[in-house]
Amino acid sequence: MKALIFYGGWDGHTPKESSEVVHQALEQAGFEVERHDSQDCLNDGERLKTLDLIVPIWTMGKLERDATKNLLEAIRSGVGFGGFHGGAGDAFRGNVEYEWMVGGIFAGHPHIGDYEVRLTGKKHVITDGLPKTF
16 A cells, blocks of 8 residues: 655644654554655646555645645545645635535634533543543
């Protein structure tokens, strides 16, 4: 299995360090991983279609028209997309095609005050050890 990580943009989300963590996790899962600190890796659309997974870790910034086309065509062809937090959801503001592919955009952090979280439903490894309400 082959994965591509490209990282950059706003340093506040620590793109380089985040890409290193994802790189290590993917290798442990059996992926052969390429990691790039630019979007140049998106220039060859046919090569992108040979991958199994693409992971952007790029907060804000701009994705050029050809890079957008190549990325979206690769995803449409069946290549997986594995983004998280600002590295995917706040990656390329105003690029509507990218935002549709992701399924949303980052609008802002809610500042609504204190709130209570209640865990309901089945237990899951992610919530093991957490109280029912916090």
